[in-house]
Amino acid sequence: MLFFSFFKTLIDEQVIVELKNDMSIRGTLKSVDQFLNIKLDNISVVDEVKYPHLSAVKNVFIRGSVVRYVHLPAAVVDTTLLEDATRKEAAAQASKMGGR
Amino acid sequence: MADTGADELDNTIVSEPLDLVRLSLNERVFVKLKGDREIRGRLHAYDSHCNLVLSDVEETVYVMDDELEDLKAIKKQSEMLFVRGDAVVLISPPSQS
Numbered sequence: 001m002l003f004f005s006f007f008k009t010l011i012d013e014q015v016i017v018e019l020k021n022d023m024s025i026r027g028t029l030k031s032v033d034q035f036l037n038i039k040l041d042n043i044s045v046v047d048e049v050k051y052p053h054l055s056a057v058k059n060v061f062i063r064g065s066v067v068r069y070v071h072l073p074a075a076v077v078d079t080t081l082l083e084d085a086t087r088k089e090a091a092a093q094a095s096k097m098g099g100r
Numbered sequence: 101m102a103d104t105g106a107d108e109l110d111n112t113i114v115s116e117p118l119d120l121v122r123l124s125l126n127e128r129v130f131v132k133l134k135g136d137r138e139i140r141g142r143l144h145a146y147d148s149h150c151n152l153v154l155s156d157v158e159e160t161v162y163v164m165d166d167e168l169e170d171l172k173a174i175k176k177q178s179e180m181l182f183v184r185g186d187a188v189v190l191i192s193p194p195s196q197s
Contacts, residue, residue, distance in 0.1 A: 002145065002147050002151075003145070003147060003151050003153075003182070006145065006153070006182075007182075020187075036151075036184070064184070065184075065186065067184050068183075068184060068187060069178075069181055069182060069183055069184070070181070070182040071178050071180070071181055072153075072179075072180040072181065072182060073179070073180065074155060074179040074180040077144075077153070077155075077180050079126070079142075079144040079155060082144045082145040082153060083125050083126055083144055083145065085145070086122075086125060086144070086145045086146060086147070087111060087122065087125070089147055090118065090119075090122050090146075091111075093118075093147075093148050094115070094116070097116075
């Protein structure tokens with residue numbers, strides 16, 4: 001659930017989602033779920049000439065599995081907090097597996 | 101050897117492959133991805149899916165230029181990047197080539 005919580009802290013930030021089909025979409029992150037499905041508002045496609053498909057679209061729902069990258073603003077991310085949360089999550093995973 | 105219950109809380113114990121990744125937190129790493137892509141960046145977060153968050157990232161995409169019959173490397177920079185784990189092939193300390 002680490003990255004689910006991480007993305008919740010980024011709601012209302014502007015991000016660029018790069019999809020596995022090589023299209024990149026810039027927009028405001030409005031919603032995320034446990035599968036890391038993403039809802040973006042007020043989108044603009046990064047290479048609009050190459051991908052005119054979404055010219056009339058304002059908001060999108062993106063299935064998490066088709067995401068390759070999410071480009072984030074560094075200023076909004078607390079890397080120390082992330083690293084601490086990662087260590088906790090790794091420890092939680094270890095104790096979950098070791099419980100057999 | 102009686103107290104194995106404390107192992108899960110000991111950050112220095114390496115028992116499974118992802119523990120090696122934990123040793124690289126806040127260090128620069130080299131990540132190989134599907135689709136002839138490589139990434140170098142500072143690792144800040146990962147999970148069991150190999151989802152990653154990296155900072156100061158350089159992505160290298162290898163493209164076959166059919167016209168010139170030549171392999172090209174396209175480099176891109178990002179200040180902060182989330183990488184979805186299903187594309188990750190390997191994670192390693194960087195080896196500069």
